[in-house]
Amino acid sequence: MDPAEILQRCQQGDELAWEVLVRQHQGRICAIAYGYVGEQDEALDLAQDIFVRVFKSLDTCQDPASFDFWLTRIARNACIDHLRRRKARPPRQDVQADEMTSLRDRNPGPEEHLVSSSRQRMVYQAMQHLSQINREIILLKDIQGLPLDEISDMLDLPVGTVKSRSSRARVELAKIISGFGGGPDGMLGAEVVI
Amino acid sequence: MSRKRDNDFVKGVLGRTTGSACDRACSLLPALTDGTLADLDRKLAQSHLEHCSPCRHTAVVMGWMGAELPAMAEIDPGPSFTAAVLERTSGALDPITRAVRAGHSVGPAGLMDRLGRWWEEQIFKPRFALQVAYVATVFLVLITSVPGSPLKGAPSKALAVVQAGPTELPLLGPALMQVDTRVSETLDAGWAEVDQAADRFRQDLSGRAARTSLSRAAVGTHLKAGWSVGRAGELGPAGYEFLQAARATRNVIILWWRAAPSAPDSIPNKG
Numbered sequence: 001m002d003p004a005e006i007l008q009r010c011q012q013g014d015e016l017a018w019e020v021l022v023r024q025h026q027g028r029i030c031a032i033a034y035g036y037v038g039e040q041d042e043a044l045d046l047a048q049d050i051f052v053r054v055f056k057s058l059d060t061c062q063d064p065a066s067f068d069f070w071l072t073r074i075a076r077n078a079c080i081d082h083l084r085r086r087k088a089r090p091p092r093q094d095v096q097a098d099e100m101t102s103l104r105d106r107n108p109g110p111e112e113h114l115v116s117s118s119r120q121r122m123v124y125q126a127m128q129h130l131s132q133i134n135r136e137i138i139l140l141k142d143i144q145g146l147p148l149d150e151i152s153d154m155l156d157l158p159v160g161t162v163k164s165r166s167s168r169a170r171v172e173l174a175k176i177i178s179g180f181g182g183g184p185d186g187m188l189g190a191e192v193v194i
Numbered sequence: 195m196s197r198k199r200d201n202d203f204v205k206g207v208l209g210r211t212t213g214s215a216c217d218r219a220c221s222l223l224p225a226l227t228d229g230t231l232a233d234l235d236r237k238l239a240q241s242h243l244e245h246c247s248p249c250r251h252t253a254v255v256m257g258w259m260g261a262e263l264p265a266m267a268e269i270d271p272g273p274s275f276t277a278a279v280l281e282r283t284s285g286a287l288d289p290i291t292r293a294v295r296a297g298h299s300v301g302p303a304g305l306m307d308r309l310g311r312w313w314e315e316q317i318f319k320p321r322f323a324l325q326v327a328y329v330a331t332v333f334l335v336l337i338t339s340v341p342g343s344p345l346k347g348a349p350s351k352a353l354a355v356v357q358a359g360p361t362e363l364p365l366l367g368p369a370l371m372q373v374d375t376r377v378s379e380t381l382d383a384g385w386a387e388v389d390q391a392a393d394r395f396r397q398d399l400s401g402r403a404a405r406t407s408l409s410r411a412a413v414g415t416h417l418k419a420g421w422s423v424g425r426a427g428e429l430g431p432a433g434y435e436f437l438q439a440a441r442a443t444r445n446v447i448i449l450w451w452r453a454a455p456s457a458p459d460s461i462p463n464k465g
Contacts, residue, residue, distance in 0.1 A: 022279050022280065026275055027267075030269040030271045030275070034269055044271055048278055051283065055283040117265075123259070142259075171252065174253075178255050
């Protein structure tokens, strides 16, 4: 199916086309949201919010060729807004004393986790230790594979700055992962790919 | 020398000279893992990695990150995610936006919009003009021939009026005649004014020519006399004659523009 035709049908209000579009892009949007917030349930809720925002703004996407860039920009803006709101109003952590006894481990097991690979979970965990700009560059360039000029446009940074920051961010991420102690897959025993 | 002692020795020397080489090695790691590093730099970096365990660990991580990160571009959110999004977006739009996306306008604007679209569709049909003419003819015949209709007999009355001309019209005829008379009177008066103005202009022009005739003749006479005595070499009389010609020219100008020609050539000769 031609993406331009699907987009046009979505703009005309075709529910089936909208469902196809959601299925086509939900994996990428969830990955972006998870990369920004680093928490599973929060990322899924945020991804839904992103799709609602996309749905309401479909009329503003005039060029089907740049739909992916347009979608990523909306997702990024929504994630930034979410993080700002979270920073302004952090979720309440208070738990009543009598409820403590009924608490169980809320961390999902590997079979329930969005990311089944332990290495990928470790990367996502390490990304939360990066600065926001470095995390964004890792997410957009190395994970999503966006070209430098689009990242430059999205982050409002010169291309050269994005390039140099990307190298530093990769090294910083690798050092954080290395500092985690190797990981469950015997990472440190792997071959050096050079 | 053992490997540990060797490393300690190098570390000591670097500490007293350039400092640790780890920062420099780490700055080369992205290019090293991408395979874009120059040959000498690659050898230098590999040499450092052989002896530096932390940098080697970082290089190992960067090596598998290069393959792992692109695989993280998508996450499967589970089967319920799509349904949840569709449920949330089903009522996300207000009725107006939904109607506009479906290609319909709403309210009075929507009615006019639909009417305009219907008209645009119809006028491009080849037989539409013929159909409209047929329907209009039938309609006119019916309303002018049905007994009791207020327009019954209207065509014959209209034909009689046209044949009789505009003066026979009950109200419009006298009005048209009055307008025609007024227009002709106005035109005649206008032409008379123009003729009178032309006569006045001609009289004024001849009057000016008459009252300056003597001065103009004097100008010619003095110029001729000045020229002749000047050629004879008598410069004093010649100058006098040219001066008289200039005075006569001044009189011509004054008399030409004087309003009341009561006394032609009455300008006193101050010379």
